[in-house]
Amino acid sequence: MNRRKLHLRFLATCCLAALQGCAMDPSALTEEEGLGSHEQAELGYNPGAGWNLVWQDEFDGTAVNGANWTVLTSNWDPVTNNCNFGTGELEFPRAQNVTVGGGKLVITAERTSDNPVDSRCTGYGPRSFYSGRLHTKGKVERQYGKLAASIKIPSGYGMWPAFWTLGANISSAGWPGSGEIDILEWHSNEPTWMKAATHWYNGGQADWGTGASGGYNLADSFHTYEVEWTSTSMVFRLDGNIVSNTYYHNETEFQQPHYIILNLALGGNWYGNPSPASIALPSGTRKTMEVEWVRWYQQGGGGSTGVSLTNPGFESGMTGWSTWSPNGTEAADFSETYNGGHSGAYHLSHWNNASPFEVWTYQPRSGLATGNYKVRAWVRKGGGFDIARLQAKTCGTCAPVFTDLGTYGNWTLVETPAIYVSGGYLELGFHTRASVGNSGNYIHMDDVELIRL
Template identity: 85%
Template sequence: MTRRHLTSGLLAVCGLAALHGCAMDATELEDAALGTHQQAELAYNPGSGWNLVWSDEFDGTSLNGNNWTVLTSNWDPVTNNCNFGTGELEYPRAQNVTVGGGKLILTAERTSDNPMDSRCTGYGPRSFYSGRIHTKGKVEKKYGKIAASIKVPSGYGMWPAFWTLGANISSTPWPGCGEIDILEWHSNDPTWMKSATHWHNGGQADWGTGASGGYNLADSFHVYEVEWTANTMVFRLDGRIVANNTFNHNESEFQQPHYLLLNLALGGNWYGNPSPASIDLPWGVKKTMEVEWVRWYQQGSTPPPPTSLTNPGFESGMTGWSTWSPNGTDAADFSETHNGGHSGAYHLTHWTNGTPFEVWTYQTRSGLAAGNYKVRAWVRKGGGFDLARLQAKTCGSCSPVFTDLGSYGNWTLVETPAIYVSGGYLELGFHTRLSSGNSANYIHMDDVELIRL
């Protein structure tokens, strides 16, 4: 779904264009005789030997920020491009990503606000608002069965997608990172689930397939899935393998973790770069892509347990933890029972006796398997600090990944962004600084975890 550098601008995911008719005629309408296929929320059984390792059921009233990042611009900070390299006409924003009634809802609507990121001035303003989310740095896995129950909207110009990108995309630009398109829908072929893969092999390489349900897939829920192993991918619509839906591969792009994306695009090069006026989304009308659940299964596996830390709950004082503090400052870290820990009797405190201080309380881990990690901890905090972070870094002088700690009256779970460990070594902990002493300022920290994604 991303960065199709195609001379015709029309290939996109349609690796079987000649078979499935990817002629982009803006006047072509859906065949009303196809009808619709209404169904309630779909049961799903991945089959024997498959264990659920991650899912989002979209319960509650807001998107789970531990799973997803919401894009809020037509500039993509992950891929560093405008309009996602495909000339799409939408401007993603947070207001168009909602959760309710057990569903994620991505909403597209026409606008006259002329939204445009300042980094994309050469492309002109966007004509629509819509929603786009991804799991980069939060959910990144390799292989397995990835499935979702999705209802896509009908109409010319609608381009809903459920797909993955290689987690190394920041260092290995597309298509070298690899891409797996589980679902893309096009109004010219409304019965078809379009699927594809993209990688680099002396240049852009593409493979595409599709599955027809025999009826218009839009406006009702269907299960879209890929079963991904080290040398094959099998794409399914509602549990059925249709046509040539198996991709045999040995590309390195598909031997590494990928992250998930869900988005509702409009127009773009897959539709032949149509004008905004031709898109079937009238003024005052909203169209939605709805998702009941997304699930990732792996064969005979369970989520990796937290990596073992020494004394993560500070029940044995400061055993296992080290402290760095600049000369002349107060290393104000200690284990205490004040106000009780998150669990157990003790917790770590950074606190001043009225003098300025800076302190880095940390634990080191070595021999870690290569991969992405996050640090989690429970925190209570009051008062202002110049610096207050949960952080991790792969060497003493390396730049850390970190989360700035806010004020938390109650124990609150916080976590760092993902950090990639290649040399087996990681430092993790809490870094705080206070330039003017105030004994009312405090941070309590407890139950630290190191999670491998």
């Protein structure tokens, strides 16, 4: 961060202005009316001794940093492959409602009569609002540490601002198998409360939740929201104060990298699926969720660390990669430019037009530090295979850890389960087998990463 964040706190009393143009839920006013606000703008923040900053976005530019964030452009989520985000929300995210300026990220919600609808979500009907949603999937994914943000949320019935994470394996594990960490959720019926929660899979959806009232309306002023996350516990904080109970866990969903999500939802199942007319956002007005900064700290500067690979994007052909086949079909793997790469021009393909094949394309790595590792790669895949895996193993004859590859029409980030390396050696790559030749079957792979956890 190049500019110095200023410190400002003041206490002011306020009362709600009557909103025109929509039917309000009377219960929405029971706690908001007459509450003071606890303003904290341009917040300074001290993570405490022993915490080192390993990633940040201070929003000092004039546009969203594409190296950090992907901005959604409809109510269909290509990561989770669902409509309205599984919660029945009423908004249609779009890029123009996510802006950066004045040292802040601004997510703007507004009522619309345009009736926007995504063709993949026609069964859900048109949306009544525009808003914004962005995430760091495939760009910023980390495990453990202290994740914090300075956020100003909007007041009003139906506003559902959120700062949260999902497991990086969401595309393969689904929800709630990926795990979810909700650092901030806010509901207008309890405006003084920061709500935090976790969700995971335990024979079905499993949930844990906590919250705290600061004694002042959190809306319309800046506050800091954070989670301190270890392999066994999570502590949530509002403005540096611990939020109620500590969450103690041993779920695998919370022992893997997660990515960040910021969004401003409207309505949805948390509000009991209210009608669009009841949302406190009249036509011609806007409400904003503003973010001054998001920061991720690790103790001692640890966390997920990339290990250098040779030619991970296959831009130099097959340099650095080895091939094994049990039946002499090594030629089924090659670097090519057909349909382009995830990045760069080239990618790895496993394909044979007419003949069956089996190929293991791998890169051996030696001299690795003892610890847990994962392999990640971007994949497109179509057609049927007997075996299609991203995998890793600690010797040529050792059993691998692997992720079975699904069908991906677009480039999709996949990763293996963690593998423990104690002898310094690892083989990582792709194993595919097709018992029948078919020109419609293909696997394209690109941008391979080896991550030490």
